[in-house]
Amino acid sequence: MAAVTQHEPGPEQALVSDVFARDCTSRAAFEDVSSKWASLALLALGEGAYRFNALRRRVEGVSEKMLSQTLQQLERDGMVRRDVVTTIPPRVEYSLTPLGAGVAGHLRALADLLEASADQVALARGDYERRGPR
Amino acid sequence: MAAVTQHEPGPEQALVSDVFARDCTSRAAFEDVSSKWASLALLALGEGAYRFNALRRRVEGVSEKMLSQTLQQLERDGMVRRDVVTTIPPRVEYSLTPLGAGVAGHLRALADLLEASADQVALARGDYERRGPR
DNA sequence: CAGCATCCACTAAGATACTG
């Protein structure tokens, strides 16, 4: 009957809606979405549907394994749809669900900002290097 | 470590503004920003300035090493400001630059969407499990 | 308090090869 007094260290506190909470759906989704390849894949799919290898070419540098893995994860989270046409050779089209499209929209806005700020970032890096060994 | 001003013998310089291009400033920045801890750190700093350990507590689960490393990277990219007050004990405050604030705003919007969609994601995961062995 | 340095176990990432 003890044990109830402690309120703090609950490993499973998990308010469903706090991104900062460790065992929380939204944080898990946020991490999935903001991971290196997932964000680029969503960004690409925001342009329209892609087949596997086309997407692979679009997202420069991604390995087959990582793309495959990433897409499965995004499908699992309900952000990406996977449509298989069992012809020979097989066709698999990936596209965004409504949720995925919403996410991709925000990522697009972010990417636009960063593209527009590329000079500024490059400059900041230069400065940092210069005063590096402080 | 030898701070020789060596440039990457990279293929070419790439357009500065395409996130999908491999050797491109905006993609590098995008990846930095969308990495696991950086995004959460930016989100936290969007709420206001934080001192190191306070930030560490806010971003649940981050290790000291990763937070330190992440903050350096964000500082390098010109998104985070680091203000040191050399008292005893020392105080170091982290805050967002204007650029960082812009980025954090987009991340906040994304996080809000995902928090609002947490149920939907949980549901999608359930479905995925159910028809798992396709 | 705010860090960096180092060692170590663990996992995620990347390259390559192979299947439906």
Add this chain to the structure above:
DNA sequence: CAGTATCTTAGTGGATGCTG
């Protein structure tokens, strides 16, 4: 074409000790 299986390597995270 669209992946999975396998092996190797690089990065992550924890613990610990040390500095200012």
